[in-house]
Amino acid sequence: MTKVTAQLSVSLDGCYAGPRHEGGDWMGSAEAAKFFRVTRWAVEAMAWRERHGLAGGEQDVDSDVIRESFEAAGAYVMGRRMADGGEEPWGEEPPFRAPVFVVTHRPRATLTRRGGTSFTYVTDGVASAVARAKAAAGGKDVAIAGGGSLVRQVLAAGLLDELELHVVPVVLGDGMRLLDGDLGLGDREGVELTPTRVLHSPGVTHIRYRVDGRAPLVPAEPTS
Amino acid sequence: MTKVTAQLSVSLDGCYAGPRHEGGDWMGSAEAAKFFRVTRWAVEAMAWRERHGLAGGEQDVDSDVIRESFEAAGAYVMGRRMADGGEEPWGEEPPFRAPVFVVTHRPRATLTRRGGTSFTYVTDGVASAVARAKAAAGGKDVAIAGGGSLVRQVLAAGLLDELELHVVPVVLGDGMRLLDGDLGLGDREGVELTPTRVLHSPGVTHIRYRVDGRAPLVPAEPTS
Numbered sequence: 539m540t541k542v543t544a545q546l547s548v549s550l551d552g553c554y555a556g557p558r559h560e561g562g563d564w565m566g567s568a569e570a571a572k573f574f575r576v577t578r579w580a581v582e583a584m585a586w587r588e589r590h591g592l593a594g595g596e597q598d599v600d601s602d603v604i605r606e607s608f609e610a611a612g613a614y615v616m617g618r619r620m621a622d623g624g625e626e627p628w629g630e631e632p633p634f635r636a637p638v639f640v641v642t643h644r645p646r647a648t649l650t651r652r653g654g655t656s657f658t659y660v661t662d663g664v665a666s667a668v669a670r671a672k673a674a675a676g677g678k679d680v681a682i683a684g685g686g687s688l689v690r691q692v693l694a695a696g697l698l699d700e701l702e703l704h705v706v707p708v709v710l711g712d713g714m715r716l717l718d719g720d721l722g723l724g725d726r727e728g729v730e731l732t733p734t735r736v737l738h739s740p741g742v743t744h745i746r747y748r749v750d751g752r753a754p755l756v757p758a759e760p761t762s
Numbered sequence: 763m764t765k766v767t768a769q770l771s772v773s774l775d776g777c778y779a780g781p782r783h784e785g786g787d788w789m790g791s792a793e794a795a796k797f798f799r800v801t802r803w804a805v806e807a808m809a810w811r812e813r814h815g816l817a818g819g820e821q822d823v824d825s826d827v828i829r830e831s832f833e834a835a836g837a838y839v840m841g842r843r844m845a846d847g848g849e850e851p852w853g854e855e856p857p858f859r860a861p862v863f864v865v866t867h868r869p870r871a872t873l874t875r876r877g878g879t880s881f882t883y884v885t886d887g888v889a890s891a892v893a894r895a896k897a898a899a900g901g902k903d904v905a906i907a908g909g910g911s912l913v914r915q916v917l918a919a920g921l922l923d924e925l926e927l928h929v930v931p932v933v934l935g936d937g938m939r940l941l942d943g944d945l946g947l948g949d950r951e952g953v954e955l956t957p958t959r960v961l962h963s964p965g966v967t968h969i970r971y972r973v974d975g976r977a978p979l980v981p982a983e984p985t986s
Contacts, residue, residue, distance in 0.1 A: 550927075550953070550971075551941035554777050568949035574981035575952060581982035653977065668914075693933075702858060703774075707971055708957040709917075711947035717775035723935035725780065725792035728773070731931040736962045743960055743969055747774075747931055755932075757798035758805035 540600050542668060544682040544689045545607055545702035546716055547576045547742070553713030554686045564623070570715045576706050579742040580604060588631035599739050603704070611636055612678025613671040615664075617688040618642035621657060631655070637674045639667040641688060664691050674725075686716045693729065693749065694721045701731065702746040728755050764899050768906040768913045769831055769926035770940055771800045771966070777937030778910045788847070796937045800930050803966040804828060813857035823963050827928070835860055836902025837895035840886075841912040842866035845879060845881060855879070858907075860947045865912060871935040888915050910940045917953065917973070918945045925955065926970040952979050 548554050556572030564570055580586045585593035585605035595601065613636050621640040635654040646659040660667040671680040682692050692698045721729065731747035738744065772778050779794030788794055804810045808819035809829035837860050845864040859878040870883040884891040895904040906916050916922045955971035962968065
């Protein structure tokens, strides 16, 4: 059955990048510096490098996690800012090799790239993009590629089945947090999850969760 | 050698309790509801219950982690709010069985309790409390007992050697975050850590880190 999954690299304080940068020179921004620290483990992994047409890299548990993640995805859903930011660096043969549905308010004609990747711009909301990706996934999973605010929207809408966090051992102090406060939870309510797999290397801890969904907060049984 | 350690239960979004509650009925507050959800795994563990004079509980990896943590500590450092809040529930025989140094601005005479616990109120700052605890620890570790803001102060001051997070699989949406933004880091700088142990059960993932300290953020090697 097609699952809706997301995986994201975060710092120990939950940031996937530095504070949002507006205007030019993104590469020189604190947003980018923190993003590149948090994703360093992936860029150093062989499976990531292969998908991006680069030689070298480590063949280790981190690389296995990335390879598996690419292989499991039959379609992607992506935010417009990420899609626009990636358009140039991903080039003519992006790493996805599957249909990508871009959530946006601004219509654009579908882009078809080499290697199986296409970008279809969806203007009628996140749920519609997820539904279209499910239909296109050929029985594989739908991966929410990011950015973080899209992952959060999908989680808040109750559409996410599985979340894998790659927890990087650095504290960044500030930046964009994946799990920030706009999930619409009541003050006695949480989103409950169940860890289903924990893998680790010196540079990152991979924790995969099944998303069980919103539920009232339950304390321990009374202690007497 | 005496290490300075801290261990804290946090939600997947980094909260150790709900939003700070002022005034009466703390037990009925959202701060408490979220605190009790995040610490539920501990209250259900046999080693925690034994230390609190309660029967029952699970004897599992979670209980081992708690037992080891109590046994490693030769002295504690604690914030005043936590010490005051615990004074009544901990009763005549608190679970620490070691000297506790309470960081405060308001002087108070030392309290001596049964079973080896004492509370000494230190008014000349966090570093002084840590130094006094080290001198009292008899070669064992100094544990920063909390609350979260004290742990953060000790981390920011470069005094923390080891941090263990008990990551509970629930998203709380808001609350007090252990690693919030007042660490005084520059925007190209982080606190780097190295994971030294990862243990997990269905209810919580225990990740222990050595704190390496502040360092400039390093990206991956150039990709060409």
